[in-house]
Amino acid sequence: MSTVSDSTSRSTSRSTSRSTSDPIHEEGGVEERRITVTVNGEPRTVEIEPRLLLAHLLRQGLGLTGTHIGCDTTNCGACTVLYDGRPVKSCTMLAVQADGHEVTTVEGLGTPSELDPVQEGFTTEHGLQCGFCTPGMMMAAKALITENPNPTEEDVRWGLSGNLCRCTGYQNIVKAVLWAAEKQRAASAAASTDVTV
CATH class of the missing domain: 1.10.150.120 ([2Fe-2S]-binding domain)
Known part of the structure; x- marks a missing residue:
């Protein structure tokens, strides 16, 4: 089970000598990892299984359901997000690959009062x-x-x-x-x- 943690409280309570992508504990026999991803301009620290896809982190972990999943095979592009400004298909990218990077979803394009x-x-x-x-x-x-x-x-x-x-x-x-x-x-x-x- 992947959990979203507060970017300051839980992350500072553990040893600072550990790399953010090092295993932190096992959940159901699977080692989870802590990563920090900047999503729509906001740093987010999450604890996830290494096999979790970026699309699922965005949708289920962070509640950003504007990223759609249509095929799970990179064919349709419904899950496209920007990864350091480049378009990627998040349905086949592991969330751990986004550690230390910037991800922009459709929710980060504009606001209701000022559209992109x-x-x-x-x-x-x-x-x-x-x-x-x-x-x-x-x-x-x-x-x-x-x-x-x-x-x-x-x-x-x-x-x-x-x-x-x-x-x-x-x-x-x-x-x-x-x-x-x-x-x-x-x-x-x-x-x-x-x-x-």
Whole structure:
């Protein structure tokens, strides 16, 4: 059984000479490990079994259910999150691999009062149908336009090629990403103008 611990109280009560990924105790015959992962900007210390997948840590351990699980084989991309800014499929990545790294989920993109351009784009261009693939699509899109702020339609289609939409809503998804890229470019241009004035 994996448990989430407070990042300060329990972690400081144990020996500080131990590496965070060292075994800490056995739970049902399986050694658990303590890891610290920065999730959506917040350091989280958890005690987990080494076999726990990142997707399950996020969903069951941390309650971040925006990360969806659709296939467990990295085919659909519904579980895509950002790992140190790069898109990864969390359904086949071990949670212990995220020790000392930064993970961003769809919950970390924006807030209800201040949406990320990707979230705005999916809303404005109706880039969803059933919505199951949407969190993974958004995370892959965020990584794409961060790396390539001025993508072509072909760039977007290639960048999202690891994410499946079973509703076949790709056209509006592509439009949503292009809209988000344009919005992000405009915001960057406005910010650079403010600095130079």
